[in-house]
Amino acid sequence: MSRYRLCDHSFPAHHTVEDILSDAYAYTRTSRRPFAKKMSGALRDGGWRLASQTTVLFRITVLATLLVIAGFGYLLYQNDRRLAESIEQESRKIEAVAVMLAQTREDALTPDDLSSLRDAFKNQLVTTEQRLGTLEQQAGAPTRVIAASTRSVAFLQGAYGLRHVESGKILRHVVGPDGENLKTPFGQPWIEPDGTGEPAEFQFTGTGFLIAGAPLMATNRHVALPWTSGDREKALRDAGLEPEMLRLLAYLPDQTEPIEARLIRFSDAADLAILEVEPSRVQELGISLADTKSRVGEELYLLGYPTGLKALIAQAGPGFLEGLEADGTLNFWSIASRLSTQSKIHPLASRGIVARTSESAIVYDAETTTGGSGGPVLNRRGKVVAINAAILPEFGGSNIGVPVSHLRALLEEVESQ
Template identity: 55%
Template sequence: MDQDPTTEPEDVPQAINDDVRAFLENLTGPSRGRIGWLSLDQARVCIGADRLLRIDPDVAATDSAEARARLSWSGETYEIEALSDADIWVNGRKIGTAHLMHGDMIEFGEDGPMSRFRLCDHTFPTSWPVEEILSDAVAYARTSRRPFGSRLSNALFDSVRRILLETTIVFRVTVILVLVVLTTFVAWQYRSDILLQQSIQEEALRLEVIASTLAETRQEALTASELATLREQLDLQLNTNAERLSVLERRLGASARVISDSTASVAFLQGAYGLRQVESGKLLRHVLGADGLPLRTPLGKPVIDPDGTGNPIEFQFTGTGFLLKDGGQLVTNRHVALPWTNGDRMLAFEQGGLAPEMLKLLVFLPGLPVPVEAALLISSDTADLALLSVPASATMDRGLTLAQGEPEIGDEVIVIGFSTGLRALLAQAGRDFLTSLQETGETNFWTIAARLSEENRIAPLASRGIIAQITKKAVVYDAETTVGGSGAPALDSNGHVVAVNATILPEFGGANIGVPVREVHRLLAETVAN
């Protein structure tokens, strides 16, 4: 035959296909993937210098030195004979002659390729079953005499190549679809894991902020043991406060007059805000147990959920404010009227998908038996100031006047406020009042303030200091105050407000920073303009 029988199946002429008896499927070497057709009674297997396997008619030829084996048709199959100086292995066994069986693995010499012998019924399969491809790979790996790593990599590579190129179209399409589905699933799972991780991080951040804020809130409440400690310290604290006020009154009659005239206009602010989940629009509430009490984690933190059945979680706070004369308005700090703007809380709440919301804001005034509710009118974007609206009944015969000019360095100021919040009020209330609270167990944040108001025990503390520095945005003075005094008025010797107490600087010997009164005038002007 004058045509090369070593070719791809689709290139085989019809004449050859009609007479084909068997073929050699090359698994290794440069001929990998090619088919050597066997249709002659006698044929030679030749390996050239290029290591390509070729099947030639068994006749004299100039390249006879390339011949490795002779194939002879016996009527049912081919017999293989190793030619002189050629080493042939069949199924891993070196042979001289052998009767080939369907599926035998033939290795042509030390450096020759490995081929699988297959009998056929005058047709060549257009595709191979996957199990047949894998069987070939296993057979090659078992019979090849090459190093283990080499034959294993060859087996894997050839299996993948044949699965991609020699299986049915339906199988390949199915594999592609499965891979697409698996890839989509993996991508979806990966994104779900990322979203879950983000959700866990946001939840952890939210819980951390809530826990820390609730911890600060608990500082305002009192336990029974803390009440007992207060009782023990009461006499000393009360005497100290009384002596300070007595000395102040004796040293400067004007200061006593300012304190007396201004006290009724200085308010104790008590409030609480909650958190609303933006997505659901629900407030975060305590989760109740079977006993009806709020559940807590093993670490002591409250269990909260938008679908909880308990009360909304409360972030409680206190502060100071003062009424303006004839205005029906109350001045305080922005961080008191909007306590969630203090520090990084707002950012943490937003990252957790939460929006703060004021639940209750009460104003206690000296001489009034019950508090009044306040509402935010406006807050400043440039200074730590806010204006609250209060009922007209609370402002009758009360209110402070704002100074029109600026104070000077060295001027005296009197700061009147509710430093240390409820604790200072309890210290001033006396032993009998504390005993009554202990007996009734009324140590709740809200009930303590209500009891103090009912018994006319809401009274601010006053301290005197000297102005040390004045800037466009701050007035610095050394009048003593502490937490709870935010929003207190700083008054001059005429009883006019020259600053609103805002910040404590303990590292500078207890110095305080007040917002200049010009900022209050500016905020009032904005209110009128709106």
């Protein structure tokens, strides 16, 4: 079967697309070959003719169109990938911020906390904080050791923020039209690099102590750099965030104004850090470091601020609590300032026995809890033998301290700078 086309002029060097498609259609309609074979033949022959028998301009136009379509497809793919990365980055940021906020809530005070303290005072119950405050008398810790060291043990209060690495901006609260900080649908503070409110603060508390003979204060690394605890640092790094200390204050007993502290050195091998404070505020203060190692069975005394502000309010008594409730404020900073102004900041003392010693740790049973990290562990001569670092509630209430030898090594690094 043949098909002829009559032309009234010389046969064209190039065929039109309409002619090529018409020929392919005529072939499929009249061919008696099996359907699959005649369709593949029509497509093969039509495709070859479109690529070789059409005008050069048509072929260039088709090629350019295909390139444009491919370009748009690539751009869409890149946009989808960037969007997916942005969503993943945002989810990591939300997860990291949630972890930081969880720790902040542990150190912050809520109306329920005040209510619990008020009920304890009314019912004359002995709360955990009050029990820790009376351990000095119950355990019979030597008055001389406690009295000589108390003035050098500081209540540390700080806050850090998060800087967005890509933009270089610190995360700030997003403020609504009424000037109040907005929250996400999940009830978390809404914070963004482009927020117009105050920088988002992640607050913490701990303990530190002055070292005799220098305007330096020792504490734990996880107190001076609270974002290094657990998996927080990795979570922040994955979220493209960088922690930055906003404020670190040290409150000393019998001083009504806090001292600004600055981290100057921390240990990679042990949970230790050294802070620098204003020399004029710490003259004639400080605790001496022991020259000898602790022995199993030796009696030790631990000073610190376990449970942070909650314990301090409990020690301050019902009158102080009533004043807070009357003012209606639970501000993290103002409560500590008020306690300091009224000379109500004093460390709690407890006694324990050394259970085990090694080059890297001392295990003892002196009672403490969260917030007591960084406190000095003293021997009967009132010298520091360890720095309280961790609690082991699952092991009979035992606690772990970093031997003072590690602190001496860190001080040598500071002196060599």
